[in-house]
Amino acid sequence: VLKAQGSGSATYSLASLLAQNANKLTADQSLLVVRFTVEGDGFSDGEQHYLSVLQNKEYVTNTYPFTQNDAGVKTINVGKLFPKKSTDQKLTVEYTNNPNWLMIQALPYVANASEKNAISLVSAYYANRLGKQIMSTSPSIKQTIEQWKKETGKETSMMSALEKNQELKSLTLDETPWVMDAKNESEQKQQLVRFFDENQLQNKLTSTFSSLKKLQNSDGSFSWWQGMKGSLYMTVAVTKTLARLQNLTSPSPEVTNMINASFRFMDKKVAKCVAEMKRDEKRYNTILFPSDDLCDYLYTNALFYHGRATNDIKYLIDRLTKKPTDLTIYGKANTAVILQQYGKVEKAREYLQSIKEYTVYTEEKGRYFDSKNAYYSWRDYKIPTEVAAIEAIKTITPTDGKTLVEMQRWLLQEKRTQAWDTPLNSVNAIWAFMNNGNWLMQNGEHATLMLDNKPLQTTQPTAGLGYVKATQTVDFQSSESHDLVISKTSTGTSWGAVYAQFFQASTDISDASSGLKIKREVMVDSVLLKRGKTLKVGDKVRIRLTIIADRDYDFVQVVDKRAACLEPVSQLSGYRWGYYIAPKDYTTNYYFDQMAKGKHVVETEYYIDRAGVYQTGTCTAQCAYAPEYSGRTGAEVVRVDK
Numbered sequence: 001v002l003k004a005q006g007s008g009s010a011t012y013s014l015a016s017l018l019a020q021n022a023n024k025l026t027a028d029q030s031l032l033v034v035r036f037t038v039e040g041d042g043f044s045d046g047e048q049h050y051l052s053v054l055q056n057k058e059y060v061t062n063t064y065p066f067t068q069n070d071a072g073v074k075t076i077n078v079g080k081l082f083p084k085k086s087t088d089q090k091l092t093v094e095y096t097n098n099p100n101w102l103m104i105q106a107l108p109y110v111a112n113a114s115e116k117n118a119i120s121l122v123s124a125y126y127a128n129r130l131g132k133q134i135m136s137t138s139p140s141i142k143q144t145i146e147q148w149k150k151e152t153g154k155e156t157s158m159m160s161a162l163e164k165n166q167e168l169k170s171l172t173l174d175e176t177p178w179v180m181d182a183k184n185e186s187e188q189k190q191q192l193v194r195f196f197d198e199n200q201l202q203n204k205l206t207s208t209f210s211s212l213k214k215l216q217n218s219d220g221s222f223s224w225w226q227g228m229k230g231s232l233y234m235t236v237a238v239t240k241t242l243a244r245l246q247n248l249t250s251p252s253p254e255v256t257n258m259i260n261a262s263f264r265f266m267d268k269k270v271a272k273c274v275a276e277m278k279r280d281e282k283r284y285n286t287i288l289f290p291s292d293d294l295c296d297y298l299y300t301n302a303l304f305y306h307g308r309a310t311n312d313i314k315y316l317i318d319r320l321t322k323k324p325t326d327l328t329i330y331g332k333a334n335t336a337v338i339l340q341q342y343g344k345v346e347k348a349r350e351y352l353q354s355i356k357e358y359t360v361y362t363e364e365k366g367r368y369f370d371s372k373n374a375y376y377s378w379r380d381y382k383i384p385t386e387v388a389a390i391e392a393i394k395t396i397t398p399t400d401g402k403t404l405v406e407m408q409r410w411l412l413q414e415k416r417t418q419a420w421d422t423p424l425n426s427v428n429a430i431w432a433f434m435n436n437g438n439w440l441m442q443n444g445e446h447a448t449l450m451l452d453n454k455p456l457q458t459t460q461p462t463a464g465l466g467y468v469k470a471t472q473t474v475d476f477q478s479s480e481s482h483d484l485v486i487s488k489t490s491t492g493t494s495w496g497a498v499y500a501q502f503f504q505a506s507t508d509i510s511d512a513s514s515g516l517k518i519k520r521e522v523m524v525d526s527v528l529l530k531r532g533k534t535l536k537v538g539d540k541v542r543i544r545l546t547i548i549a550d551r552d553y554d555f556v557q558v559v560d561k562r563a564a565c566l567e568p569v570s571q572l573s574g575y576r577w578g579y580y581i582a583p584k585d586y587t588t589n590y591y592f593d594q595m596a597k598g599k600h601v602v603e604t605e606y607y608i609d610r611a612g613v614y615q616t617g618t619c620t621a622q623c624a625y626a627p628e629y630s631g632r633t634g635a636e637v638v639r640v641d642k
Contacts, residue, residue, distance in 0.1 A: 031050055031051070031052055031053070032050070032051040032052075032053060033048060033049070033050060033051070034048070034049045034050075034051050035047070035048045035049075052585070052586075054586065054617075056505060056506055056507075056615075057503050057504055057505045057506055058503070058504065058506050058509060058561075058617060058618060059501065059502075059503055060086075060501065060502055060503070060504050060509055060618070060632075061168060061170070061499055061500070061501050061630070062081040062082075062499070062500040062501075062512055063497060063498070063499055063500075063514045063627070063628045063629070063630050064076060064078075064081060064497065064498040064499075064500075064514060064628070065495070065496075065497045065514055065515065065626075065628035065629060066486075066495065066496055066497070066498075067363075067364045067413075067493065067494070067495045068447075068486065068488050068493070068494045068495070069363065069364075069409070069492075069493050070488075070491065071444075071488050071489050071490060071491065072488055073485060073486065073487050073488070074485070074486045074488070075483050075484070075485050075486075076483070076484045076485075076486075076498060077481050077482065077483055077484075078091060078451070078476070078482050078483070078484050078498055078500065079476045079477065079479075079480045079481055079482035081498065081500030082474070082476040082477070082500050082502055083502075083504060083508070083510065084477065084479075085504065085505065085508060086502035086503065086504045087502060087503045087504075088473075088502060088503045089473065089474045089475060089476060089500070089501070089502045090471065090472070090473050090474070090500075090501040090502070091451075091471070091472055091473075091474045091476075091498070091499070091500060091501075092168060092469070092470070092471045092498070092499040092501070093449060093451075093456060093458075093469070093470045093471075093484060093496065093497075093498050093499075094165075094467070094468070094469045094470075094496055094497055094499075094628075095447060095449060095458075095467070095468050095469075095486065095494070095495075095496035096465055096466065096467045096494060096495055096496060097443065097446050097447055097461065097465070097466030097467070097468075097488075097490060097494050098440070098441075098442070098443045098464065098465055098466050098490070098492065098494065099412060099415075099416065099465065099493060099494070099495060100412065100433075100439055100440055100441070100443075100492065100493070101144065101441075101464035101465045102412070102415050102416070102465070103412070103415065103430045103433050103434065103439070104134075104135075104141060104144070104145075104192070104430075104464070105157070105189055105192070106415060106420045106426055106430060107131045107134060107135070107192060107195070107426075107427065107430060108127050108131065108188060108420075108421075108423040108426050108427060109127075109128065109131060109188065109191040109192060109194050109195060110123070110124040110127050110128055110423050111191065111194075111204070112124075113208060113211070116211055116225075116226070117215075117224050117225050118212065118215045118222050118223065118224055118225075118234055118237075118238050119224070119234075119237060119238070121208055121211050121212040121215070122212055122237075122238045122241045122242065123241070123423055123424040124208050124423065125205060125208045125209055125212060125245075126241050126242075126244070126245050126423075126424055126427065127423040127424060127426075127427045128201065128204060128205055128208070129205060129245055129249055130245060130248060130249060130427050130431060131195055131427055132195050132201060133248065133249045133437075134427075134430065134431065134434060134437065135192075135195040135196065137434070137437030138437070138441060140441055140442075141441075142196055143463075144463045144464040145192050145193055146193075147462075147463035147464075148189075148462070148463060148464075149190075149193065151462065155469075157189075157462050157463070157464075157465060157467070158186065158189045158190055159186055159189075160181070160182040160183075160184075160185035160186045160189075160419075161185070161419075161625045161626065162178055162181060162182035162185065162419075162555060162624055162625060163182050163186065165627050168499050168501075168627045169557075169622060169624055169627045170557060170559050170620050170622050170630075171557050171559060171589065171624070173624075175589070176555075176557060176591055176624065177580050177591050178555055178591070178593075178624065181419065181421075181555070184421070185419055185421075209254065209255075212238070212258075213258065214226060216258060216261065216262070217230045217265075219264070219265050220235070220261040220262045220263070220264040220265035220266075221234070221235045221262070221265040222234045222235045222237075222238045222239075222262065230265065232265075232266065232269045232270075232273075232293055233293055235262050235265055235266055235269075236266065236293050236296045236297050236300065237296070238262070239259055239262045239263070239266065239300050239304075240296050240299065240300040240303075241424070242255050242258065242259055243259060243300045243303040243304040244303060246259070246303075246304065247303050247304075248431065259304055263301070263304075266297055267310070267312075270294065270297055270312050270316075271312050273291075273293075273294060274312045274315055274316065277290075277315075277319075278315075287319065287322050287323065288319065289319060289320075289322070289323045289326050290316050290319055290320060292331075294316055295320070295331065295334060295335065295338070296334075298313065298316055298317065298320070298338045299334050299337065299338050301313060302337065302338050302341035302342065303341075306341060307341060307342060307343070309342060313342075317338070317339070317342050317344065320335050320338065320339065321339070321344065321347050328373055328374070328375050328385075329355055329358055329369055329371065329373050329374045329375075329385050329388075329389065330374070330375060330384060330385045330388050332351050332354060332355055333351075333352075333355055333385070333388035333389045333391065333392040334388055334392075335351055336348045336349075336351035336352045336355070336392045336395075336396060337391060337392050337395050337396070339351065340395050340396050341395075345396075348396050349396060349397070351392075352392055352393065352396050352397065355389055355392065356403065358371045358373060358374065359389075359407075361406060364413070365409070365410055365413050365551065366405075366406045366407060366408070366409030366410035366412075366413065367403060367406035367407045367409070367410060368382070368386060368407070368410040369382055369385055369386065369389070370597075376596060377425070380420075380422055380425045380426075380429075381414070381418070381552040381594075381596060381597075382552070383411070383414060383425060383429050384425055384428070386407060386410060386411060386429075386432075387411075387425075387428050387429050387432045389407065390404065390407050390408070390432040391432065393407070404435075408432070408433045408435075409493055411429055411432065411433045412433065412493060413551070414551075414552060416495065416626055417551060417552065417553045417554060417623055417625055417626045417629060418552065418553070418554045418625065419554050419555070419625060440491065440492045441464070443490040443491050443492040443494075444489055444490030444491055445489050445490060446461050446466050446468070446490075447486050447487060447488040447489070447490070447494060448486075448487045449468070449470065449484065449485070449486055450484070450485045450487070451482065451483070451484050451485075452482055452483065456470040456472075456484075457470055457472070458470040466494075484498060497627075497628030499627075499628070506615060506617055506618070506635045507615070507635055509618050509632070509634050509635060510634055511632060511633050511634055512630070512631065512632045513631045513632075514628065514629055514630055514631065515549070515550050515551065515553075515623070515628075515629035515630070515631070516547060516548070516549055516550070516553070516556070516621045516622070516623065516629055516630055516631035517547070517548040517550075517621075517631045518545060518546070518547050518548075518558070518619055518620070518621040518631040518632065518633050519545070519546045519633055520543065520544070520545055520560065520616075520619045520633050520636070521543070521544040521546070522541055522542075522543060522544075522636075522638070523541065523542040523543070523544055523603070524539060524541050524542075526542075529541070532639075533639075534639045534640065534641050535608050535638065535639065535640045535641070536608065536640065536641050536642070537608055537609065537610060537611055537640060537641070537642055538607070538608060539607070539608040540569070540605060540606070540607055540608075541566070541605070541606050541607075541608065542603050542604065542605050542606075543560065543562070543566075543588075543603065543604050543605075543606060544601060544602070544603045545558065545560060545590075545601070545602045545603075545604075545619065546599065546600070546601050547595070547599070547600045547601075547602070547621050547631070548598070548599050548600075549595050549596070549597050549598060549600070550597065551597050552594075552595070552596050552597050553592075553594070553595045553623045553625070553626075553629065554593065554594055554595075554623070554625050555591075555592075555593065555623060555624040555625045556591075556592040556595040556621060556622070556623050556624070557589065557590070557591055557592075557621070557622055557624050558589065558590040558591075558592070558602070558619070558620070558621045558622075559587050559589050559619070559620050560587060560588045560589075560590070560604075560616075560619045561586060561587050561616060561617025561618055561619065561635075562586065562587065562588060562606070562616055562617075563614035563615060563616045563636075563638040564586070564610075564614050565608055565609060565610050565611075565612065565614045565638060565640050566606040566607075566608065566609075566638075567606060567607045567608075567609045568583040568588065568604065568605070568606055569604075569605040569606060569607060570583070570604075570605070571583055578592065578600075579591060579592045579593075579602065580593075581604070586617075587617075588604060590602055608640055610640065611640045611641055611642045612640055613637065613638075613639050613640075614637070614638045614639075614640065615635055615636070615637050615638070616635050616636045616637075616638065617635055618632050618633065618634060618635060619632070619633045620632045
């Protein structure tokens with residue numbers, strides 16, 4: 001009791017509330033009520049607050065993702081995933097026999113161009129026409145989609161990966177900013193059947209092409225928006241896309257006429273550019289390299305006219321052979337295709353060999369580029385570079401099947417952890433993977449899964465994918481060996497994951513890493529706080545989280561269970577540089593729409609608001625799109641003096 005105008009503090013012991021037989025709060029005591037009143041002369045007022053009492057143990061998920069690229073037997077000791085003194089153990093195993101079908105699910109049916117500008121319209125036209133071509137490569141595609149639509153239950157093939165496996169994730173979908181992303185991906189999968197509605201698809205293609213035609217001016221140029229002046233950049237971008245489409249599908253006469261008209265404009269513009277290059281080369285006594293627009297012009301000309309060579313084109317081709325070191329891998333791949341089309345076969349092979357020397361290979365991920373010369377694109381990581389390299393290999397060394405398969409494996413592994421929500425680049429990647437329709441649709445018998453020499457009771461395999469899942473309660477000790485044996489007789493890539501879930505005391509939880517690695521550090525005045533050092537009430541500290549990703553991920557969620565003495569300086573949720581932050585009662589959650597391979601550092605400031613000895617919870621990072629990829633760092637003790 002405090003007197004008027006007085007101040008002070010009150011300390012309460014929870015000892016009387018502790019259950020005598022277990023030395024812990026019982027279920028109905030995990031939420032306490034704090035009530036205080038102020039009494040005056042003939043009146044009183046008060047407040048009441050709820051105080052949650054957190055358990056000193058957490059529900060933990062250990063994950064183990066794996067891949068099988070050929071027939072064989074893989075043995076995993078799942079007992080090691082369950083530590084000592086863990087309780088309420090649950091084991092989940094999922095396995096996808098033929099993930100190639102994920103490429104079909106990723107096909108974007110663009111019902112409406114996002115905007116009526118030239119880029120959006122040509123992207124929609126391209127994606128729908130090439131998508132239709134892919135869908136028509138085999139009647140089994142339509143049959144499989146029809147089977148997907150008939151699936152029932154809590155999880156189906158037509159659902160977004162964000163909606164599945166909620167029980168295996170650190171946060172449910174409703175707690176994240178990605179509810180609409182999940183809805184959009186599910187709707188995209190539902191629209192796959194529209195590719196088989198000939199009338200509706202043809203009407204959509206006709207209306208999109210008609211809108212695009214309105215943006216082509218009388219001189220053959222394209223305007224970005226109607227009423228704007230035509231430009232070389234926009235004309236090259238649109239024509240390149242249309243020329244690729246003509247090269248990959250049955251040529252359309254109306255598209256041919258549109259491309260011929262645009263070349264009349266581009267030829268004149270390119271002639272002016274070449275004249276300026278020659279003048280500058282003479283003035284500065286140097287050799288200039290063609291700009292990106294001019295390279296795309298040459299690429300488009302090579303695709304569409306197959307060897308047409310004006311004097312300007314010959315000049316630009318000659319310059320392409322002069323400075324290969326100035327090119328990115330994407331640019332070098334496109335240049336190799338151009339040189340091959342114009343008969344510069346030896347130089348094309350030289351460029352292609354240079355591209356291959358930049359690649360790295362792992363059995364799981366396949367062959368890919370881990371170099372700064374392979375630039376990241378805005379929304380698609382390094383996928384456009386990989387697709388360009390695949391096209392160069394197909395054009396210049398089509399018999400190099402081994403390299404193609406290894407690069408296509410990387411594309412498939414990228415799809416495992418990513419949504420692919422940009423239509424034009426997505427359909428290009430899918431087409432590059434599918435080898436002109438000759439992809440592996442049926443890769444043989446489903447794998448058998450045995451746990452301790454007994455068959456796992458799995459769900460029925462889904463159509464095409466052959467996806468199965470098994471969940472069961474177990475009572476394993478880490479010292480015991482419990483083998484999960486996967487016997488695969490099929491060809492091609494298959495993959496799966498093991499999830500071990502259990503309760504464990506917070507202080508006993510160890511660090512873990514499966515694709516994602518996370519480290520938490522406490523900084524005071526930009527200096528790392530040493531273990532055992534004491535903080536003071538009022539100190540301003542910075543929690544630094546360092547996340548290392550072994551590949552590119554979409555939808556990564558980070559949950560930092562902070563100590564009770566830490567109060568966020570900024571209480572508001574919102575987007576920061578590259579992520580969304582949401583401070584909660586006892587956690588700070590971070591959401592990354594995209595996380596590229598490499599190191600990512602996040603720092604958040606807190607005030608120390610009370611004295612005592614406090615303990616953090618764990619800090620976890622997990623890909624919500626593929627929850628088998630996760631990382632964790634253990635709890636820490638924070639000591640605070642007054």
